[in-house]
Amino acid sequence: MDFAFDARTEELRAKLLAFMDEHVYPAEAIAHEQRQLLASPWDQPVIVEELKAEARKQGLWNLFFVDQHSLPDAGHGAGLTNLQYAPLAEITGRSPQLAPTALNCAAPDTGNMEVLAQFGTDEQKKQWLEPLLAGEIRSAFAMTEPEVASSDATNIQTRIDRDGDDYVINGRKWYISGAMNPDCKIFIVMGKTDPDGEDIRRQQSMILVPRDTPGLEVRRAMQVYGYEDHSHGGHAEIVFSDVRVPASNLIGEEGGGFAIAQARLGPGRIHHCMRLIGMAERAIELMCRRAVSREAFGKAIAQQGVVQNWIADARVTVEQLRLLVLKTAWLMDTAGNRGAHTEIQAIKIATPRAVVDILDKAVQVHGAGGVSQDFPLAELWAGARTLRLADGPDEVHQRSLARRELKKYL
Amino acid sequence: MDFAFDARTEELRAKLLAFMDEHVYPAEAIAHEQRQLLASPWDQPVIVEELKAEARKQGLWNLFFVDQHSLPDAGHGAGLTNLQYAPLAEITGRSPQLAPTALNCAAPDTGNMEVLAQFGTDEQKKQWLEPLLAGEIRSAFAMTEPEVASSDATNIQTRIDRDGDDYVINGRKWYISGAMNPDCKIFIVMGKTDPDGEDIRRQQSMILVPRDTPGLEVRRAMQVYGYEDHSHGGHAEIVFSDVRVPASNLIGEEGGGFAIAQARLGPGRIHHCMRLIGMAERAIELMCRRAVSREAFGKAIAQQGVVQNWIADARVTVEQLRLLVLKTAWLMDTAGNRGAHTEIQAIKIATPRAVVDILDKAVQVHGAGGVSQDFPLAELWAGARTLRLADGPDEVHQRSLARRELKKYL
């Protein structure tokens, strides 16, 4: 047992921290200003492409890609393990609107690239994975539906019906993150190819649907507590009406959708959780800076016992969360997705909840500023809060984890 | 001791509940649609004026005006006590974007009207109170400043300097609710007339500043978790640069600002808290309706023990909160602002916190829908959360209430 990062990780952390200081943090205000002048809120500020170019030049590119994947074109990723990438993901979480994109490590592209690398045909890889790895296009993952509790995959209503050499897709999806961005060129769509199949985990398939396919309508931007998350490409409601694609667009085999979704989960949760921890660290920093600089009733807010308690509890919480997520990454590397199952659920339950609370305290310390657009806290809070619902609400994961625990005694 | 509403209250409750069913709830969707077509987001949908006309016709107008105030023109208010109005305020809280305005009982006008009625000159009443009571104009209350912890009134930096027959105002305010609405014609501004005065509670004064006064710039709309609260007239940042008004615009006497602010607080807090309870009731209703209509993993969400716990706890909480707010209203009526001091602080501490939690649970039950614009929950949450900061953060009130409790043992 050893709690020190290895040399490769330390080296990349140093490099990334310097990149954040020199390029990302200064870009935050610039991006904000450029954003005011965009023709469409869904366009991206120029600075984003500049950051991407710089990151790529520095070798801070596609770091998320773990080396067990057989890449279509060797050398795309940095060849890191999950455990090596995790602390880097945390650092990008400190500036979540810019840093993950700058490094080509943003969701949902990361998960989509992994799916294509692992399950895609050579043609699919060439057409979609390569431009994604190059940061030339973006992608989306269309799973959640408005009409049903989508945490239960057997509820999925979207149909993917075979018709000759094609599949025809009908259904309605929402909260499809990234899809409002016009650069998002390809959707991975989850639907049912065999809705009456006996094995309820073999009813679903995944299929590639290019953005410009007739019948696909990106209908509107869904809000998250008033935010539209422009920098993330928003969260779209999408209607599929007789959308026809060639059968070769299917990912993997018919009925394989559930299994692919499961495989996609693990690394994504680690990335999300590490970025959340990065957000929490930024919240603690902002909370402390505010506390030492504001006075009320004759003394700095930092001297109030209640504020001190919040800061202490935030620190104590973050130290624990980080270790659990890192251990989960290590388990993914050493025991695989299956061996890390309990831990993957545990971090999904623990991290958003805790970080939401830390952000809320940071908001409170900032007074009216905390809920405003002048500090990033309220928007970070909204994003973190949503992660208590994304990929299934906390309660689904709590139940599942409890059952696993109880099984030992049955 | 008697926990039944009196006959007058019951009669008005019945009338108001019918008004909600017949006019307000149906207007919610209409207002939403009309809003899409407005030239400016700060304009108000036509339906609002129609609701106001109907409410006035039915005698559901200015109900908030308690009868101890000597009205400039008898008969404006309904002659209710705080205890009689409180349950009506709760009902309006169920549709907070429409009902309070429809009844001319919306903040911050209510508090401003009370200030004018209690401290205004005849001329001030004629010029500003009468059109406010008639629902012809709106008003704002400019207290909070971005640069200081405004919960400590001695921190206020805005200057109100006497210059001949005028006062000249300089300062910056933000989160001035209602001020983005062009119908908001008059601001009550809190500032310091005597910043070096020995008695720190006599440094402040309040003054009337018409919207069109030169030097007054409504600079931008502040956000609340991404929302701009169009239907409430938003929350403006306002800069006062050498804004000159006649000395007769002062409310009460020089140095009286702190005392007027204190007097203004009590009823406003009761209104806010009762409306919050109305929001909580709506949240419980939405949570129940969703729970009985959605299935996950083979059974209705309503059958999940965790959801049942949330519903039970919400009910138990709301029953307690309502009684405490009603008792506070009764104390205001029978013992005055001073006699109700502890309770006024208690409801300020307890209500937003509890209602925020109930709304959060309702969001969770709604899944992605909960954070979206398709249900009112996320926006209600943002509003309720902000009330844990407005008028001073919880912690200021907790400390003050604790000191009062501790004083008994010193």
Place this chain on the structure above:
Amino acid sequence: MDFAFDARTEELRAKLLAFMDEHVYPAEAIAHEQRQLLASPWDQPVIVEELKAEARKQGLWNLFFVDQHSLPDAGHGAGLTNLQYAPLAEITGRSPQLAPTALNCAAPDTGNMEVLAQFGTDEQKKQWLEPLLAGEIRSAFAMTEPEVASSDATNIQTRIDRDGDDYVINGRKWYISGAMNPDCKIFIVMGKTDPDGEDIRRQQSMILVPRDTPGLEVRRAMQVYGYEDHSHGGHAEIVFSDVRVPASNLIGEEGGGFAIAQARLGPGRIHHCMRLIGMAERAIELMCRRAVSREAFGKAIAQQGVVQNWIADARVTVEQLRLLVLKTAWLMDTAGNRGAHTEIQAIKIATPRAVVDILDKAVQVHGAGGVSQDFPLAELWAGARTLRLADGPDEVHQRSLARRELKKYL
């Protein structure tokens, strides 16, 4: 709606507060000392009888007895309503080991007396109710069983079998409060007379079993977090082995046990909750006294923001709880047990939980003293904590209340 106590209540409150100051509080230390010298820990200190005599002399006797009961001998009770008695019960809760007994208002005798008054035969009243009303004997209520979740009455395993003119009782009970006290002469035992009956709420009956009946073994004292609760007569495990009593000992009719248990609940919960509020008030007082008298790191603990928050939150909580319990008492008086059903559940859920938390904070403020025998806090905590389990765990009541709420939307 009126939040003032009526004149009768105010008069009795004044009298009882004086009785507490003059007799009860001074008796606490004396009782503690006398207890050290008792032959058996289950004997009661002499001072208890002296307090009873004094209370009876002052007319502070059997106050709990509400006037709708037809008493066997008019004039036993004080003729109060539940709403009038509730604030008196609160006061007795400030010294829970002495005051309720001193006033002959202690559980479980109060509930047992109500059962006998309402359902007992004249003979049963003469034999058991009269000496109970006179404070000459004590009683117990034998319901909970160790082998089953007793919150579900259909789980009860104890058998009450008819045999000629007798009933024969077999079963095991535990946590039978008061039964370790040798003065406890009579047990009301809940068991099944018709275990296979179709209507699962008609399987149970209640029967009177005198302490000295052959086959009844009081086996041992159950602990509550290390305490044996000597002053309350402890909590016994009792085994019934072929215990034979005449058929006339049955209370009410065969199959009526469930209904009697339901009828018994309402007032008892109000008493318990009001006493808990009295305990919370004492905890707040102790917490404040300690906080102003102890120093750490250069200032009184009372000046620490965290401690102030605890005190403020305790006050805010208690004010709400009290109102809800009082409203429940009022509903019992005006709408009956059935009309107060939701509220009776609500106070059962809310009160122990909240008071446990307040006591825990008071313990924390007292440091090591808080967990010790030198302050009453740890023992009060243990008692309050147990009330989250007694009469069914919180979760049973939460579920039931939630279902009632959900029913509106089905």
Place this chain on the structure above:
Amino acid sequence: MDFAFDARTEELRAKLLAFMDEHVYPAEAIAHEQRQLLASPWDQPVIVEELKAEARKQGLWNLFFVDQHSLPDAGHGAGLTNLQYAPLAEITGRSPQLAPTALNCAAPDTGNMEVLAQFGTDEQKKQWLEPLLAGEIRSAFAMTEPEVASSDATNIQTRIDRDGDDYVINGRKWYISGAMNPDCKIFIVMGKTDPDGEDIRRQQSMILVPRDTPGLEVRRAMQVYGYEDHSHGGHAEIVFSDVRVPASNLIGEEGGGFAIAQARLGPGRIHHCMRLIGMAERAIELMCRRAVSREAFGKAIAQQGVVQNWIADARVTVEQLRLLVLKTAWLMDTAGNRGAHTEIQAIKIATPRAVVDILDKAVQVHGAGGVSQDFPLAELWAGARTLRLADGPDEVHQRSLARRELKKYL
């Protein structure tokens, strides 16, 4: 970074787990029975010595002794690092009344042995450390005082006055754990040798006081929520009245008491926290076993969503806590007491609080049984709760940790 235990740890874990199964768990019931027959509750059951002999034979002895200490007699300890011992301490925490003592790894002896090894003279080591290492005697650490907030060491009132070749000790201590056990032969007493010294961290000294020294009175057993903790030797109140010991009994130098106390803290906190985690694991096991074996309202308690949530949250919490404590142990090994300062505070804040909550949930699942003497949960709860006060209340550590965090931004 590596989350696997090393081979030495795995080997000892396997050995210790077997020892628990074969010897400790079966001894629990035996110890309980033997205890009923003891002449004094402060005597120890015979089985304890048998366990000690077996553990020593198996090499499971003094495992806590980390190898950087220069032992008086090489080979006493197992030569483990803190990181290697920590997971073993966790296992002993599953049976906290027997296992730590069986392995000669029980508090407060462990800390006292470390103090003697690090600061003791050869003579002190020979006289006290050797029999302690051999498990022949027990010891106590007399720091806490009833009259002052002892978390602030400058508050200590006990005097250690030089008088010729002796020191004379006067003062009152309480909650001196282990001191009720007659085998506890030696006390390390903290007091002030220089109460007016300018440097408030040099006023204190530590001194060895044999149990039979005249003037030392072990006055009474302090309770912890009704428990006297017989198996731990209780918690004594001790009065020192002109207690005279030779000057050579001083540990280290005059004025060194504060520094020794600080040095003593780190490992002790790790041990306590790991044992608490062991208790939490036992609580989870008991909670699960109960949940699968009890039915209420027609289904096993294990199927209730609320209970599942408790189990899931307990698991998620324990996984995080364990990692943080292990990391702290690793930091102690690699960066020393000082380098691990923040983490040592963090685990002190996080662990007792979390484990108290887990135990409380386990109690709730057990109903009346949970608060009784028939399950270990209530007693474990009381012990864990007390650790939120021992060594200073949570709030002291929160404040200190917060200041360290805030310092970065000053």
